[in-house]
Amino acid sequence: MKYIFEVTMKPGFTVEEYASGWLEASEIIQQSAGARGTFLHRKIGCRDTVLAIAHWDSKAHRDAKDDSRSEKVRSILARHAEVVSVTVIGEYDEPEWQVLPPR
Structure with a gap:
């Protein structure tokens, strides 16, 4: 997801x-x-905005993660809460359909 x-x-x-x-x-x-990687994409034409995509084996895995276990993660998230605005776009299943270019 x-x-x-x-x-x-x-x-x-x-x-x-x-x-x-x-x-x-x-x-x-x-x-x-269940963590499978994260990606950060800068928005074209808007140097102060990024799109973050976190990949997980399942929604249950993502929901089970516990950021409070790490003081460093808690500190970073607290700092970011003061200096950024976050808009959750949503949670998505793996694609049912895809079209890839020929190799």
């Missing part, structure tokens, strides 16, 4: 600063059962 959210930086905070903390927290979160 995919957990997708958009993050917009508040004035005075940069995407690079966000990405630094995001990478640190993600390395710890990715040790959770």
Whole structure:
């Protein structure tokens, strides 16, 4: 499943600063059962906004993760809560259909 959210930086905070903390927290979160990786995409034409996509084996795995186990993750998330705005786009199943380019 995919957990997708958009993050917009508040004035005075940069995407690079966000990405630094995001990478640190993600390395710890990715040790959770069912974690399959995260991706951060910068929005074209909007330098202060990114799209985050977290991949999980299942919604149950994502729901079971416990960010409170790590002081470092708690600290990063608390800091980000002050300097970014997060809009959850949603939780999505793996694709039922896909069209890939020929190889």
